Amino acid sequence: MGESSAADIIRAARDAADVGGFETGSEVLERRAEIGKATWGVPAVDEMLGGGVETQSITEVYGEFGTGKSQLTHQLAVNAQLPREHGGLAGGVLFVDSEDTFRPERIDDMVRGLADDAKRGAMESHGVESEDALVEAMLERIHVAKAFNSNHQMLLAEKANELVSDHADSEWPIRMVCVDSLTAHFRAEYVGRGELAERQQKLNKHLHDLVRLGSLHDAAVVVTNQVQSNPDSYFGDPTKPIGGNILGHASTVRIYLRQSKGDKRVVRLVDAPNLADGEAVMRVTGDGLKPE
Numbered sequence: 001m002g003e004s005s006a007a008d009i010i011r012a013a014r015d016a017a018d019v020g021g022f023e024t025g026s027e028v029l030e031r032r033a034e035i036g037k038a039t040w041g042v043p044a045v046d047e048m049l050g051g052g053v054e055t056q057s058i059t060e061v062y063g064e065f066g067t068g069k070s071q072l073t074h075q076l077a078v079n080a081q082l083p084r085e086h087g088g089l090a091g092g093v094l095f096v097d098s099e100d101t102f103r104p105e106r107i108d109d110m111v112r113g114l115a116d117d118a119k120r121g122a123m124e125s126h127g128v129e130s131e132d133a134l135v136e137a138m139l140e141r142i143h144v145a146k147a148f149n150s151n152h153q154m155l156l157a158e159k160a161n162e163l164v165s166d167h168a169d170s171e172w173p174i175r176m177v178c179v180d181s182l183t184a185h186f187r188a189e190y191v192g193r194g195e196l197a198e199r200q201q202k203l204n205k206h207l208h209d210l211v212r213l214g215s216l217h218d219a220a221v222v223v224t225n226q227v228q229s230n231p232d233s234y235f236g237d238p239t240k241p242i243g244g245n246i247l248g249h250a251s252t253v254r255i256y257l258r259q260s261k262g263d264k265r266v267v268r269l270v271d272a273p274n275l276a277d278g279e280a281v282m283r284v285t286g287d288g289l290k291p292e
Helices: 003-017 025-032 043-048 069-079 102-110 115-126 133-142 150-167 184-189 192-219 244-252
Strands: 057-063 092-099 140-146 174-180 222-225 228-229 239-241 253-259 266-270 278-285 286-292
Touching: 003 133, 043 092, 043 266, 043 278, 057 069, 057 192, 069 092, 069 102, 069 174, 069 222, 069 286, 102 133, 102 278, 115 133, 115 222, 133 140, 140 150, 140 286, 150 184, 174 192, 192 222, 192 244
Parallel strands: 057 222, 057 253, 092 140, 092 174, 174 222
Antiparallel strands: 228 239, 253 266, 266 278, 278 286
16 A cells, blocks of 8 residues: 555544544533532532532542541432432442442432432432332442452443443433442552552553543543551641552542541542632431531
8 A cells, every 4th residue: 555545544534533623611611511410418518519529520539448438429329310400410320349338228228318309309200109119219220340359340440331331322321430449459459669550550541441431421430549648747647548640630529538526527629620629527427428
């Protein structure tokens, strides 16, 4: 094949691929108006986050054990199924469980603990007439997969793309993907400095798969992350998230959960491209996440 023929083929392929071009800030603003936001069910936190957890982006939540990271993923799995007028995304949920944390009984508690108006709206949208039927309908729309190692977790993220595509034109498209926890397997399998580069490369690929999934299908991606202690820290909080700069750059919004008195938790917004840093307080109760 001659060079001119090859150039013609490349040019035709570029035109067919429609790689896109530049657009004005007004057009970007108009497109961002279509982004959905899922409520936490805690007004102070929602206000700090500009309305809730955004679709088409990765929200990372990190904190020590017992601070409520898994409680949050369960609550968001419920809230994502609420009608949009009640702060939901009117869609189903994918839940990748790497720490054996998913408990359907907890979903039951949280559905029954919804505010009355939100519960009525959810019953209407799910086409049911009782609390028991609503619990069953919501559990039916949460697709859970247990990840047994880091390679399996990455494979599940790729398979998730197929599942989301299959549901795209259904009455309940997938609108949220929860990964609890993102880093547990990577941390356990890649130990020491010698394996750090390989771990970060794999984590980077995994994150890009999740970013692409959220962007293509207008889904919110919520990942929980573990922390490590810095013994050299004499001042301030010695905890910092696992995953280094790779995860820090990939996450659109970073949230730090910190223990407070009793059932109270401090929710700190660490990083977001369009929001100021801030703190809010919530409670983790038997009925789910509640205002202070």
